[in-house]
Amino acid sequence: MSILDINKIRKDFPILDEKVNGRDLVYFDNAATTQKPSIVLDALANYYGHYNANIHRGIHFLAEKATSAFEDSRTTIQKFLNAAHKEEIIFTYGTTDGINLVAQTYGRKFLKEGDEIIISTLEHHSNIVPWQMLCAEKGCVLRVIPIDDKGDLILEEYEKMLSEKTKFVSVVHVSNALGTINDVKFIIDKAHAVGAKVLIDGAQASSHITIDVQALDADFYAFSAHKLFGPTGMGVLYGKSDVLNAMPPYRGGGEMIKEVTFEKTTYNELPYKFEAGTPNIADVVAVKFAIDYINDLGKENIAAYEDELLKYATEQLSDISGLSIVGQAKEKVSVVSFVLDGVHPQDVGVILDQQGIAVRTGHHCTQPLMNRLGLPGTSRASFAVYNTKQEIDKLIAGIHKVKKMVL
Structure with a gap:
């Protein structure tokens, strides 16, 4: 269990109050860029x-x-x-x-x-x-x-x-x-x-x-x-x-x-x-x-909490039929790349965005890696200290909606 007060941390990031397509923003594109706390702004x-x-x-x-x-x-x-x-x-x-x-x-x-x-x-x-x-x-x-x-x-x-x-x-x-x-x-x-x-x-x-x-x-x-x-x-x-x-x-x-x-x-x-x-x-x-x-938060505390999110997301995503997690190294940070059978990663990203969920899709500026894996790209959810398990639940529900709409 995290010793960090995540609700308090979330209040430090004004952008998390934004609405996307009428939904609460769920920002899972932290590997591309993180959001900024008020102290930085x-x-x-x-x-x-x-x-x-x-x-x-x-x-x-x-x-x-x-x-x-x-x-x-x-x-x-x-x-x-x-x-x-x-x-x-x-x-x-x-x-x-x-x-x-x-x-x-x-x-x-x-x-x-x-x-x-x-x-x-x-x-x-x-x-x-x-x-x-x-x-x-x-x-x-x-x-x-x-x-x-x-x-x-x-x-x-x-x-x-x-x-x-x-x-x-x-x-x-x-x-x-x-x-x-x-x-x-x-x-x-x-x-x-x-x-x-x-x-x-x-x-x-x-x-x-x-x-x-x-x-x-x-x-x-x-x-x-x-x-x-x-x-x-x-x-x-x-x-x-x-x-x-x-x-x-x-x-x-x-x-x-x-x-x-x-x-x-x-x-x-x-x-x-x-x-x-x-x-x-x-x-x-x-x-x-x-x-x-x-x-001030403590890097070790941030890492421990993000690892909780990674494990939870990995468990929940693994239960979705037709979904494969790409990259299961022994040691990882809070990044989960995945592919959904029969669905292009871009379609996954577009449909999730309609639900207010921001993920990254494509080759992630790693085309040689994708070639090695035999993939055109992946969908990538990447977590930061202001993310929550409840947001991961929204991601899981969003992926099920993707399957219903596309397959």
């Missing part, structure tokens, strides 16, 4: 209404207040990830941006023709396409860790792939499509044993799993604010300071420089070397409040 309004100013370069009151709030978020994120140094936290526009930053800086500088990059079958397109682009440019070889039929990585095959040719490994911490939690510590340790660097895509893990980048020994860790009750358009790339210092800048412009002449430019210190131009100030300021909200 208020932080955005407070910044724009009371101390909107550009940061770092101004000496007036508003600029100094904005700069302080901006850098407070960096410190909060450092603690959230247990990074060793504040300057190891780079603000990006999201997980995709962070992965591209690493591919286009570390990859371009240090990888060469014939070097091997390892990803996995579970990857989101954002952790596939940047590496394909790099391989096309540099002549590197992309290798892929296979999965079993339950959706677990076959780590024995991963170990066989590793060699002196392996220079980089980039894998997802948690699958957005199946909910699989990968043993990233094992993956990192094995990669380091052959001298490879490792990036972990933490987009789906950030709101569900306690993350300690020092314990993991990750070289890079990327995530997006909007997956953990924060704003869209803002993300984080953690990198070990020695690795980041060895990398060239990603973009040129203001803030990432020390001195500019027409003959030569010298670059700024970390983290500013990678933060060219006016950043997404308001959203960076607001993400601190999202993380504070998570910390």
Whole structure:
């Protein structure tokens, strides 16, 4: 039984009072983006209404207040990830941006023709396409860790792939499509044993799993604010300071420089070397409040409650004839993908939406994974701490209605 007061938590999220097609909103699309508590919405309004100013370069009151709030978020994120140094936290526009930053800086500088990059079958397109682009440019070889039929990585095959040719490994911490939690510590340790660097895509893990980048020994860790009750358009790339210092800048412009002449430019210190131009100030300021909200609830409490929801949903869905759950890994977060015999996933989504129930349908930006599973896509229900078992009951009733209408 959860120690959290879920009814109280639900009141923190104004959007949950919305009606969809005359029905109470049931929001089960949290793996795509989470809803935002009032404390985050208020932080955005407070910044724009009371101390909107550009940061770092101004000496007036508003600029100094904005700069302080901006850098407070960096410190909060450092603690959230247990990074060793504040300057190891780079603000990006999201997980995709962070992965591209690493591919286009570390990859371009240090990888060469014939070097091997390892990803996995579970990857989101954002952790596939940047590496394909790099391989096309540099002549590197992309290798892929296979999965079993339950959706677990076959780590024995991963170990066989590793060699002196392996220079980089980039894998997802948690699958957005199946909910699989990968043993990233094992993956990192094995990669380091052959001298490879490792990036972990933490987009789906950030709101569900306690993350300690020092314990993991990750070289890079990327995530997006909007997956953990924060704003869209803002993300984080953690990198070990020695690795980041060895990398060239990603973009040129203001803030990432020390001195500019027409003959030569010298670059700024970390983290500013990678933060060219006016950043997404308001959203960076607001993400601190999202993380504070998570910390106040307790990540372990959130995880325990979401696991309750996952188990309940899995049990209830398993009782529906003709429904198959896709992805039954040993360790999962609160994501359930499913297919219904004779019904296209898009039709499932449309009919559920008519009942006020928001799920995600399609390939979930994981087309290679869907190809491996032999599916065009799935319907995906993903749960957050503000969801309830009563809402899952509505989902079950909605799926029965789908069957009556389509079959």
